[in-house]
Amino acid sequence: MHNNKNLTLSAPLSGPIIKLALVPDAVFSSGMMGDGIGIDPLNDCLYAPCDGVVVHVAKTAHALTIRAENGAELLLHVGLDTFDLQGEGFQLLVENGARVSNGQPLLRFNPDQIAQRCKSLISLLVLTNGEHFELHPPQHDTALAGEALLHIVARTSAAPVGGSGSTSQQAQGSVRITHHGGLHARPAALVRQTALGFKSLVRLHIGANSAPCDSIVRLLALGICEQDEVQVSCAGEDADAALQAVLAVLGKAQSAPAPARPALAPTPIRPLNPPGQLNGVCAAPGLASGPLFYLSGVQLPPDLGNHVPEQQLLALNTALDQVRAEIRLTLSAAREQHNCDEETIFATHLDLLEDSALLQASHVAIAQGHDAAHAWSDAIEQQCTILKSLGNTLLAERSNDLHDLQQRVLRALLGESGHCQLPPGAIVAAHELTPSDLLMLSAQNVAGLCMAAGGATSHVAILARGKGLPCLVALGPDVLCLPAGQEVILDADNARLELTPTTERVEQVRQTILAQQQRFARQQLHAREPAMTCDGQHIEIAANVASSHEAASAHANGADGVGLLRTEFLFVDRTTAPNEKEQIAAYQGVLNAMGDKPVIIRTIDVGGDKQLDYLPLPVEANPVLGLRGIRLAQLHPQVLDQQLRALLQVSPMQRCRILLPMITEVDELLHIRRRLDALRVEMGLSQRPELGVMIEVPAAALMAEQLAEHADFLSIGTNDLSQYTLAMDRDHAGLAARVDALHPALLRLIAHTCAGAAKHQRWVGVCGALASDPLATPVLIGLGVRELSVSPLQIGEIKARVRQLDAGMCQTLSQTLLNMSNAASVREACRQYWPLCD
The missing domain is CATH 3.50.30.10 (Phosphohistidine domain)
Known part of the structure; x- marks a missing residue:
């Protein structure tokens, strides 16, 4: 029964009552799922503890969630690790969405089968939205099915959850996770940000577990992996809109069957330590x-207890405000410096400081008489234990971000600066x-x-x-x-x-470091001068950049231009696509930073290992071979059209060159070229930028002559060309070392590309990692490459390398490398032909 917002629950099972902290499962015993109790059942039927609606039923039938009429959500979970039974031994008696009455049978189960095959028969009753309700523990040690067991009282400061009865809208949907790496910190933060934009309560469900979307750490604790299917439930006056928004962030569900989940990369094994x-x-x-x-970290003094809760809560809130202000300063500096990595990492930290799970756990401990420092520290440790217990290396490493916030807030509470000299x-x-x-x-x-x-x-x-x-x-x-x-x-x-x-040995290392520094200084003295071989062949040394800030650094370091501007920096780590005005400003900023030098701008290259949260792609068995690069334009032509319009408005247009990624055939190039010309006419322009093709798949290399007939230049991306040619994933822990772009097969494709381009007087550049390898410089020049695009700090080094070489000799010797048996023999020959020197 319920009285206004208060509710008395009857026992769903008969048997001894187990305190939640003693349940042998870290996810439940830590309180991550919410407050509740365990029952060691003596019967074989689970009953409804109150009137309500079934809002989620596990596919494997071992658990379900009921929303009571006062809005409380109750997870009923039979046994531990019973998900592994895949429904064996369970018989559901109700369906998702069914209205149930107090004491109504919900499911029958086979206790013997569960006890023999699973960790434990202990079953759970958990209040999963404790941010709105308090659960008062039972006054006895044994539960009797159908008899009064627990009391739920509404928190006086809590907002109503989704209304009650017929006045509350409800919406549910399923979605397959397409985020690379699963629901880790960044996408979890996006889900939270989206959900907080609506009045409805939004939850994610996977198996028997669920979490509110207002808590990043609770979402992380679900351990959701890439290609997992999850359910989204929304309750409130804008439930339908909330559902669609969250589905869009997570990635729309696909009808095609999901491929098997890839195994986690093995944790690196540390070799035995030799002496010293x-x-x-x-x-x-x-x-x-x-x-x-x-x-070392902050050392907490003992907690003597019996603190005044109001004082400790004020201290915690003051410390949190101080840390928020510090992080905002870090974010501001990161944005000014266009440091995308720092900005993304610390933006997530800022979200974590607002996390309801951390704040709720801290507030509960403070209410029990603990000081603010221990309450905050324990709340963090609890969540870190959960993340490390999930068996997911990526999520375990993200617990480091929680420890960061633990230390920062503790320093603020204890008056420590955190700085050491x-x-x-x-x-x-x-x-x-x-x-x-x-x-x-x-x-x-x-x-x-x-x-x-x-x-x-x-x-x-x-x-x-x-x-x-x-x-x-x-x-x-x-x-x-x-x-x-x-x-x-x-x-x-x-x-x-x-x-x-x-x-x-110390002196040897110091001399090595000193020699590296001196060599770099000498190279920088001549970095702004042209790179000319001994026999007069000019080689353009450009830079790979991802922002106007990096372009300014490249220009200062002597770059002859930008050989590759990765425009993904504008599109990733955000919830909406950049508009045309924003894109124009970004591209123009790069051109301005490069003075009078040319800039090659690659159109958006996402898909594969790079996903857009607001433009989910279909689940694919092998995304690296799927919808990525220019293929995305075929699926979403409006994205490329907007980018092309922006590129047509930079000035001066003569210094802008457009590069198309993942081209495999001439028709793709012609289609984009026609589209670019149509947009030019539509905008009343008399000219367009040069249009180039990225050679990063073997098909493009073999079709180089045909592509060069219609393209203004070709640029070889050796990173992808290597893995596609050698059929080895460059991110594979066991194969990455073998993905060497100096493999004779790669060199043959580069030679074929240069020969095909030469027939139409087109120049060829290299913008992949091979361009930054000084050992490869003479080989690339010998095969016909005339532009190398490298990291900004390597410009002086590669220019110095070019000046040591004779292009004619490079051409002659490079031909001998094409007939070698492997990359190792090519590298050894390069060391003999063109030794590296200062």
Whole structure:
């Protein structure tokens, strides 16, 4: 029965009552799903604990959720790990959407089968929307089906959930997750942001588990993987609109069967440590030497209890406001510097500070008399335990972001600055550094980072690579037992920390680093001069960039132009597509940053491993071979049309060149060229930019002569061309090292491309990673490449390399490489023919 917003629940089962904290399942015992109880059933039928509506039924029939008439949502879950039974031993007696009465039979189950094949027969009754209701525990130790068991009381500060009875709209739908890597932090933040734009309560359901969409950590704890099918339920006055918006963010459901979920990449295994050395995993390459210093986290004083809740709640809110302000300053700086990685990471941190699960857990602990620091710290640790228990490496690494917020808020609560003074050139060791730690350390000019834990795909690793800081992770606990101040060598390229280097070894490393710095300085002195071979062949050295900020850096470093502007930076990590005005401003900004130099702008290249949250693509068994690059234009022509219109409005147009990705045949090129000309006429323009084709699939390389007849230039993307030619995924842990663009098969395709282009007097460039490899420079020149597009900091190095070469000799020797048996033999021959020198 219910009285206004209060409700008395009857027992759904008979048997001993188990406190939720003692249930042998981390997801339930931690309270992640909500407050509740366990019952060790003595009967074989589950009954409705109140009047209400069935809002979700697990496909495997072992669990269902009822929404009571007062809005409380109750998860009833029979047994633990019973999802694995796939419905065996369960008989549903109600359907999704059915209205049920208190005491009505819901499902029958086979207790013996569950007890023999699953972890436990203990069954759960959980209040999943505790942000609106409190659950008062039972006063006895045994439940009797149909008898009064629990009381639910509405929280006085809670807003009504979805109305009651017939006045509340309800909407449900299913969706297959198309986000690369599943529902990790960024897409979870997008789901939360979308759901908060509506008045309705929005929840995600997978199997027997569900979570409200106002909590990032609860969504992460569902462990939703790419291509999982989830259900979305909405209740409230705008339920239909909320449902459609959330479905659009997650990716619309597909009728085609989903392929098998790919196995998680294995966690890197650390080799045995030889004497005087610790082996780890390279998170950011480089070489450094220096004294070892430790960075430790906040040490909490004991919690004496009996605190005044109002005072502690005020302290927590003040600390949260301080950290929010700090993060907003970081975000502002990241935007000014066009640092997309930093902006994305810390925008998610800002969302996490508003997370209802963290705030609710902290508030409950404070209400029980704990101080704010322990309440916040425990709430974070609880969520991290859940993420690490899911068996998903990516989600486990994202717990590092929660630890970052844990430390920042604790410092604000305890009045600690979080800044430590380290000598320049220090090697910093820690159990696990956070993104905030990294920004602080990089500002102090430390030489390198090493961690006992951590992962190579963590946000810290991403930031370290962007800052050029050598970084080792997964070194193990031994790294925390070394004497502070000890001289060490961090050789991230070889994934090792040398603990007892000799004086000679330290000097050798210092000389190596010094030689690298001096060589770079010499190269920079001539970086703005043309790159001319000894026999007078000019080679254009351009830069790969992704923003006007990077273009300005390229121009300052002597780039002859932009060889590849990746326009994806405008389209990803946002909930809506950039409009035409925004695109014009971005492209014009790059042209302005490059002075009088030409700029090649590649049209949007998404699909495969790059997804747009607002433009979900169909689920594909092999997305790298599916709708990506120019193929997206065939599915969504309005996206490319808008981009082409924007490109036609940059000035001066003569310095703008358009590059089309993933072209495989001449008809695709002709179609885009006709479309570009039609838009030009429609806009009253007399000319259009040059139009080029990206050669990144073998078909395009083999059709180079035919493509060059209709294109103004060709640009080879060696990254994709390598994996498509060798049939090896360049992200595959076991194969990545074998994906070498100096393989003779790749060189033959490059030679064929250059020969085909020459028949129509078209020039050929290379914008893939091979262009940045100094060992490959003479080979590419010898095969006929006339433009190399590299990272901005390598411009001086590659120009210096060109000046050492004789183009005629390169042509002669490169032909001999085409007949070699493998990439290793090509590389060895290159070292002999064209040794690298200062």
